[in-house]
Amino acid sequence: MEVVLPDGDILRTGMGAMNDSIVTKLGIHIIPAPEAYATVEISVPREEDLVPLVGTLSDLMRRSIILNSPSIANIFRIALTSNIPDVLAKIGPYMKPKSNVPYSLLEEIRKQKNWGFWKAYFALYGSVEMLPALLKTVQRAFATIPGVRIEWREFPGTPGQAIKATDIKEKEIPHSGIPTLAPLAIVDSRSEIGGAHMDYSPVIPPSGRELYEWYLTAKQRLIDASFDFFADFHVYPRYVVSIALVIYTLKEEARIQELYRNLAQDGFKQGHIPYRTNVDYMDDLAMKLDFNNSAHTRFTGVMKDMLDPNGILSPGKSGIWNRGVSQLKLDPRI
Secondary structure, three states, rough: OEEEEEOOOOOEEEEHHOOOOOOHHHOOOOOOOOOEEEEEEEEEEEEEEEEHHHHHHHHHHOOOOOOOOOEEEEEEHHOOOOOHHHHHHHHHHHOEEEEEEEHHHHHHHHHHHHHOOOOEEEEEEEOHHHHHHHHHHHHHHOOOOOOOEEEEEEEOOOOHHHHHHHHOOOOOOOOOOOOOOOOHHHHHHHOOOOEEEEEEOOOEEEHHHHHHHHHHHHHHHHOOOOOOOEEEEEEOOOOOOEEEEEEEHHHHHHHHHHHHHHHHHHHHHHOEEEEEHHHHHHOOOOOOOOHHHHHHHHHHHHHHHHHHHOOOOOOHHHHOOOOOOOOOOOOOOO
């Protein structure tokens, strides 16, 4: 990278630190386009099936069978994004302030449509010879979950030729690399154009057990607050980014702030902390990094003083302040 430091000095990193080297402003590592590709969807019927679903996904990633990051949706998200008129008509009356879609209705829809309670989306890719073997491995791995349904769309490819993202077309979950803004329409689904969303997103171990325990607590918090739980879980080999996305109208902002504080408090009790948060909560969460007399905060303060002594670069971002002007204050409600 080439960056300008707070004192005006110009820094280049890596091989760019040598005079007369040929560098760009930023180097990005990309993966070569594969010969063969498949989009895969794994549906499991029961709420508690989240445990083996996540455990199997993360295991396959550690074994380099799945090379991208699977996304997991719950039944509410599946119904809301289905674009099926009769499904949207059933949940529509509940999509309004101080209301949430009953899980009894979602279960009725799930059984009627033969959907899973959870659905995982991911891609498989490699050489022409590898893809069939990868698909068979995935089928065998998930076959142990009762009632599992495995669907895929295969692009067998041609030896020596790369699959193009345009051949795969746009998908709800763009594993092919084609981005889409279509999901942003969900913010207008709560009976008001110009709505918003908030998410609480702790990082949790990948076995599935800890995720399920946290999920049950967070789900009940949302039910009690009359909001819907939109699951946007992202599985990695050694952790899960478990995003509880909540859609709300601007009239509900005070209630959504109270909900976030409750979710944060529950997470702390379970040993979890979000990997990102709104600027309003950065100081509150940073105060929870209290190991060894807040060694993390003391260290980042030293680094801030050294690299940005005048505190001009995003002061307070992520709860990081210069030591002499620390604004960290713990919200007593968190």
